[in-house]
Amino acid sequence: MSVVALCSAHGAPGVTTAALALCWSWPQARPGRRVLLVDADPAGSGLLTGYLSPGVPDSVGVSVLAAARGALTPEQVIGCSLALDAEGARMVLPGVADPVQARPLGSMWTALVSAARDLSDAGVDVVVDVGRVGHQFEPRVWLTQADLVGVVVAGTVASVAPAAAAVRGLAVERTGRLAPVGVVTDAGGYSRVQIAEAMGVTEVLELAADEWAARAFAAGEVAGWRFERSPLLRAARAAVERVGALVPERAVLR
Template identity: 60%
Template sequence: MTTTSLALTWMWPAVHPDRKVLLLDADPAGSGLLTGYLRAGVPDSAGVLALAAQRPPLSAEQTIECALALDADSTRMLLPGVSDPLQARPLAGTWTALADTARELGRFGVDVVVDAGRLGHRYEPTSLLHAADVVVVMARSEIASLVPAAAAVRRLRDERPGRIAPVAVVVGDGYSPGEITTTLAVADALPVALDAWTAGRFAEGGAQGWRFERSPLLRTVRAVIERLAQLAPSPDLAVTS
């Protein structure tokens, strides 16, 4: 669900105009951004691996220095992830340091959105999942996707006792939000449009133009961010998986 994470990052300042946002690409299975949005390449000085080469604790300044700006004024930023699952093997300490750094970034007016990939990977960023103010489980509105999503929600509820229940973001038409909320036992189920045209623009790095800004994907993603703001009024760290 890399496209949805990008869309969340792109629309975040529209809902929180006084905040900046950083997308942390923490998928241990390998980044979908590196073969899509970032296919032109990433400088050696940028990304999670460049940050991991520095000794923890990590500062907000170090994290921003390793990020890429997605727009002219760096309101939207991206910290690229790994290209090979083996590169994620030594990153447990980096994920823990970044979970702490997210709080510091929050005080500086930067919210963090994490793309954690599929749950269950042996090198998953567990510390980020545990530290998040709100966790979003993404799925398609079909049985084949909702069954593993239900298992992920159960696990997250067990591992985050006393915290806000996971939120389901459901891509495409099918089951109603009410049915999904009840079935998955989530705090809410929020629909996101299945929008191939806008997904293609993200994959090509061409995020601009009135048609793009008013697309079904971005309109529905904006509604998701508004609902997350109600559930977690001051989120420093939001994780999608």
């Protein structure tokens, strides 16, 4: 496996929380694999104002990586990333705080997508928080070349209707690759089948509406049995297992 990209089409249905939940659950759901969360939202990082709000070293982040010349190596990427646990099984590549900083990152994203193949060979899978689609400096390459794209929605008409349009557009751009899937963060009383039909997808990954665990992620308080057994983390582990079934092992980006 290599790259899973998450995006939204309207509002704030919880892309960053979904990405964090998948990242945190990854080593448990896929033993022997590490995971890198790439913070690629060009509108400004939700991690820097939440989970990473205590601050990050000046030596890490996408802007630091963008200063590298030529092809990116796994060592460079990991060197610019921040470990989220003592074992380094969960890592994050912090993004930008200001949308203006996203302007010069286009070529770096392309190089990083290419580096994802080598990262996968080194046992590191990649989850990407792309944010809301349609931004001027959108890292579109993640959405067109990722092994799997998840469009994140809440169970409301206001969220699902624009998501359906995004799914149609992405499906055309991703001809020959896996079609987009839905990722629902709060079903709002709708069934998975109803949401799938409304979005025009054949697969929906469901994450629990768990405000307590979402707040814990935002505060960086990710320890203790209550957190690990929270509905969000349990659902995220099941979602990662399903992703593993959908995406061929050691998929190669082309």
